[in-house]
Amino acid sequence: MVLTRQRSKQSILAVLLLLVLVSNYLAYRLPAIPLPADPRGVVIGSMLDLAIVAPVLIVAMTRKKGFTLKRFFTFMVIGLVAARFVIPGEYFEPFKFIPYVAIGFEGLLLLAELGLLFLLAKHLPTIMKEVRSTNAGPLFAFPAHVKNNVSTHPFVSIITAESLMFYYAFASWKRKPPAGETMFTLHQKTSMIAFYVMLIHAIVIETIGIHWWLHGKSMILSIVLLVLNIYSVIYVIADIQTVRLNPLAMRENRMHISLGLGKRMEIPYDAIEQIEWGDGADRYPLKAAGAIEFIAKDMEESKPNCILYFKEPLKATLFMGVEREFRSTAIRLDEPERFRHALEKKLG
Incomplete structure (x- = not known):
């Protein structure tokens, strides 16, 4: 239900964005819409639509990536540059310096x-x-x-x-995975590593085949695809090493939990409000709002061993260093009973 509402909101925002762009384009080209003798007011209105209204709609559509002034200013610059193509040259002439000012500002950033x-x-x-x-x-x-x-x-x-x-x-191949009473793995009883290895093979085979086919048609496109695929292979290899070398670690006053490069979190013990184990954890909706899961990928759907609820939202670091707040987390471990005993000991 929540996902359906989010998609409907995004669809509405996309329609509004399309209306803004199309209406401003047609305003100067449809004979049925006469322009005033001095069209500068209309031009200023179009520039405001493209530099403020359109960026606001785009930021709202991509709000999961987080709002930053940098992203908003970037969309503003794109909007002002797009105005040069939406507004005919004879009307845009008095304002032709504005896109260059915007690009200069972006250059300073x-x-x-x-x-x-x-x-x-x-x-x-x-x-x-x-x-x-x-x-x-x-x-x-x-x-x-x-x-x-x-x-x-x-x-x-x-x-x-x-x-x-x-x-x-x-640079991490000489390191050994840490072990001990306070370390708990999340992946060893799953097919996560095997899945990643198969993914690397698939990317390599696809790279060889498609690069060979594209090379004769578009050298630039084939090179771009080659670079992206090489980056993907490096990322997957790094993700494998990150999972191997970073088990859940129970420190003195907090635990460090991660699942590859794209998901990590510090959880202070005094921030935990409630814990669900067993059947209660099995029934937990993994896609619930404000929830993050640390469950290694497997051939079959895996259920969490425990759910931790926080007294207040805690930050987790996701892909590319993006931070988001979550109110609970679902965890599946290779040794859930040992983890339960150690966590209950920490909580007193």
Whole structure:
């Protein structure tokens, strides 16, 4: 029901966006719609539609990605550039400088982001030293120290996420999975790793076949597809290593739980309000709003062993460093009874 409502809202927003674009395009081209002698007011109205109304609708449609001023400004710039093509040249002439100003502003934002990148490079030795001094592991420690030493800007979060991907894909092979009484794996009794290996084989076979076919038709398209497929293989390899090397870890006052590069969370023990085990966990709706699941992929649908409800929403880090808040989490482990005993001991 919730998914149906969300899709209907997105459909309404998409229709409104289409109406904004089509109405502004036809306003200058239909003889039935006469323009005033001085059309500058109409042109300004169209530019406001394309630079403010359309970006607001797009941001609302993609709200799951989170609202940032950077995303909104980017859509504004795109809208102003699109205005040059929607509004005929003779009407747009007095305002032709505006798209260039918008592009210049976007360029300044890009320079600011590059400055953050140089700042990250400057602090990297200090960050790596701090990461080595902690036992949390790079997956949790590296992003935390980057935020403390550099910035919480989304651009920095994306660079951090990409750095973790390349680290786990190429530089983590000498590491061994941590083991002990406080470590709990989520994937060993599933076919998750086998599924990922089959996925890599499928991507490689598809790359060879489609690249060969596209090369004679469009070299640029074949190269773009090749780069995307290579990136996909690197990401899947990194995801496998991340799952292997980062089991659920019960620290002194919190637990670290992750499932690959695209999902991780810190859960303080004093933030847990209620726990459901057994049949109660089986009946839990995994797609419920405000819920996140840590259940390894398997050939058959897997049920959670436990559900943790939080006293207040907790942040989880998702793909590309995006953060969202959740009120509960569903977890499936390889040793649920041992985990239950250890967690109840921590909670007192």
